Amino acid sequence: MARTPVLAAGGIVLRRESPPRIAVVRLRKRNEWVLPKGKLDDGETARDAAEREVLEETGHDVEVHEFLGTLVYDSGGRSKVVHYWRMDAGGKPVRELMSDIKEVDWLPFDAALERLSRSYERTFLENVGPIALQAAALAERERRARLRLAAAERRRNRQGAILPAAEQMPVAEAPVVAEAPVVTEPPVAVDAAVAVEVPVMAEYDVADAGEAVKAEHGVGAAPTEQPPSFGREIDPVASAVHPTPRKNLIERVRDWLRRAA
Structure with a gap:
């Protein structure tokens, strides 16, 4: 057995x-x-x-x-x-x-x-x-591969713990630039009249000039004429569309002496 x-x-x-x-x-x-x-x-x-x-x-x-x-x-x-x-x-x-x-x-x-x-x-x-x-x-x-994976997981966990803290850090805000106000100029009226100051021109009195010439040459006094008004302003440019030409002073004196003689 x-x-x-x-x-x-x-x-x-x-x-x-x-x-x-x-x-x-x-x-x-x-x-x-x-x-x-x-x-x-x-x-x-x-x-x-x-x-x-x-x-x-x-x-x-x-x-x-x-x-x-x-x-x-x-x-x-x-x-x-x-x-x-x-x-x-x-x-x-x-x-x-x-x-x-x-x-x-x-x-x-x-x-x-x-x-x-x-x-x-x-x-x-x-x-x-x-x-x-x-x-x-x-x-x-x-076994070594598991150790490497475990080490990598620990690194990721550490990075994950640091990342939220970094995300919570205050971020500096960019300064707000205020927009400059737009200044608009008042519109210029094209049809508005522009006032032009014209200097006041005083005319020489012809009669006085003639008396002075006669006194110089011994000629008798000329009949008195109504002298033009001193200080008369020249018509505005807008109304002087066709100005009347004037003779110069010497020609007018000569004309006056010629008529007086």
């Missing part, structure tokens, strides 16, 4: 370094280097058992990720079925190693393959190890 297989769980445990390193543990009893793993407790799921066993054998708290595969081998006349998950270890150990483990070492992929004591574990790691490393690299890129 076949015996019931032993159920166990463990992990391909990586530490974020360049290159990433894989955990291998050294058993105290047989002095063998193996992958960290352990038997399931009653009522425990394989995933929970894998996380607990890795913590006990490496001393590191881990994050459990995708399932990698199952390794089945013969152990003490019984089949042993071990389920493995990819795991990321924290920076520092959080507890001491369990008594069954002598030491733990973190090695690059090729060195970890050489260190393992059991051939079936080397074969298993050789097949699932690259898958674990590729998944870890992809997860690291995604």
Whole structure:
């Protein structure tokens, strides 16, 4: 009658370094280097058992990720079925190693393959190890991308907090330039009469001029004529359309002497 297989769980445990390193543990009893793993407790799921066993054998708290595969081998006349998950270890150990483990070492992929004591574990790691490393690299890129997005979001939030304060700053208003009043000149009436002042011209009295000439030449007095009015203003320009030409004074005196003789 076949015996019931032993159920166990463990992990391909990586530490974020360049290159990433894989955990291998050294058993105290047989002095063998193996992958960290352990038997399931009653009522425990394989995933929970894998996380607990890795913590006990490496001393590191881990994050459990995708399932990698199952390794089945013969152990003490019984089949042993071990389920493995990819795991990321924290920076520092959080507890001491369990008594069954002598030491733990973190090695690059090729060195970890050489260190393992059991051939079936080397074969298993050789097949699932690259898958674990590729998944870890992809997860690291995604983690860095999330960090960049978070940093950009924080910058936008800071800028958004500064922008409303800047928008609330009073804006200097442009000075209001008053429009100059339009001054309109009163219309000039075209038909309005323009008053022109004409200088007052006084005419020489012809009679007085004649007396002066006769007195000079000894001629008798000439009959008195009504002298023209002194200070008579010249007719306005508007009425003097056809002015009467006047003789000069000498010609008039000569005419007067000629008539007197």
